[in-house]
Amino acid sequence: MSIGAVSALTGVEVHTLRYWEKEFSEFLRPIRTDGKQRRYTSEDVTLILEIKRLLKQEMYSIAGARRVLTQSYRDAASTSAAA
Secondary structure (H helix, E strand, O other): OOHHHHHHHHOOOHHHHHHHHHHOOOOOOOEEOOOOOEEOOHHHHHHHHHHHHHHHHOOOOHHHHHHHHHHHHHHHHHHHHHO
């Protein structure tokens, strides 16, 4: 999906999505076309909605949301390694 479509779908402004891409670079890495346009996957959209929830509803700071996501990814990795 294009950045405009993701913005409309998630209710997150385009400039905010670009900012989050920098702040959450270890998690949010949309694919780039040859023309350097961003293309988001459904997993990216799910992550954006999670970031939005953490920041807007749970009132985490950027650093706090990053810590929560890091822990979630560690938990998911250890769960899949144990299976």
